[in-house]
Amino acid sequence: MAYRTERVTIDGAQIRLFRGGVRDARPLVFLHGAGGHTGWMAFLDELSQHYEVFAPEHPGFGQSDDPPWLDEVGDLAYFYLDFLHVLGLDRVHLIGTSLGGWIAAELAVRSTARLATLTLVGAVGITAAGETIPDTFRMPVDENLRRFYADQERAARRLGDMAKADMDVVAKNRSTVTRLAYSPRYHNPGLGKWLHRIDVPTLLIYGEQDGLVPPRFGEAYHALIPGSRLVVVPNAGHAPFDEQKDAFLAAFHEFALG
Numbered sequence: 453m454a455y456r457t458e459r460v461t462i463d464g465a466q467i468r469l470f471r472g473g474v475r476d477a478r479p480l481v482f483l484h485g486a487g488g489h490t491g492w493m494a495f496l497d498e499l500s501q502h503y504e505v506f507a508p509e510h511p512g513f514g515q516s517d518d519p520p521w522l523d524e525v526g527d528l529a530y531f532y533l534d535f536l537h538v539l540g541l542d543r544v545h546l547i548g549t550s551l552g553g554w555i556a557a558e559l560a561v562r563s564t565a566r567l568a569t570l571t572l573v574g575a576v577g578i579t580a581a582g583e584t585i586p587d588t589f590r591m592p593v594d595e596n597l598r599r600f601y602a603d604q605e606r607a608a609r610r611l612g613d614m615a616k617a618d619m620d621v622v623a624k625n626r627s628t629v630t631r632l633a634y635s636p637r638y639h640n641p642g643l644g645k646w647l648h649r650i651d652v653p654t655l656l657i658y659g660e661q662d663g664l665v666p667p668r669f670g671e672a673y674h675a676l677i678p679g680s681r682l683v684v685v686p687n688a689g690h691a692p693f694d695e696q697k698d699a700f701l702a703a704f705h706e707f708a709l710g
Contacts (some may be wrong), residue, residue, distance in 0.1 A: 453500045455492050462535050467516035470507040473500030480545040482507045483552030489514050495693040498701055503545065512628035514621050515638055525632050529558035532637065536566045545708055549573040561646040570571040571655040572673060574690050576638040584637045599663030602689040624702040647676040654680040655707040657700060659688030681707060
């Protein structure tokens with residue numbers, strides 16, 4: 453379906469927003485991961501046939517402003533609570549992947565008043581039995597991509613595409629991620645003790661072959677969020693909505709409509 457790109461200003465920060473779908477349908481907000489916004493992907497297009505989809509580019513990433521107040525992931529949680537308020541969005545299906553999943557979890561422990569459901573995809577933000585994810589800050593790009601994808605041919609193609617990337621955007625995104633997630637690495641030591649506050653239906657989706665954030669991190673979230681549901685997608689790495697789009701959408705639709 454058709455979509456449009458807008459610029460919206462929240463808390464003094466102008467961000468890029470991809471928006472499309474069925475107007476006046478239930479809103480769905482997608483929060484991207486540490487790699488930055490990847491645009492209007494195929495799974496967002498399919499979701500837009502059922503929902504009004506909002507896919508913002510986080511402050512500090514890509515074409516969005518890098519505001520002076522952005523110091524930690526909790527700042528983005530408050531930002532997106534304000535985002536929902538300013539845009540007048542209620543009964544929202546909130547989906548966050550990787551870093552975006554961490555942001556979504558931090559948002560939900562603060563307030564679920566505007567949420568209908570929460571879906572965390574390959575989410576970081578907590579440890580698994582005290583273990584953090586691998587040190588991606590020191591990891592060579594080719595190893596990162598091998599761990600990211602289950603399909604190694606796809607990983608090789610993505611490595612080739614990296615040569616065409618806008619290096620200014622890559623540097624900006626990496627600088628922001630370093631500020632938000634370098635120490636402690638990709639988690640908030642205090643988040644786990646408040647996950648019991650999440651009182652909306654919660655779906656956890658992890659790729660079975662995710663070499664960056666393995667399913668045991670989903671199991672850790674599952675143990676801490678009351679009534680949550682964990683789905684592990686076969687033949688998928690860190691982006692199951694991309695590698696196994698149909699399986700991802702089937703799991704989400706069953707959950708959201710159930």
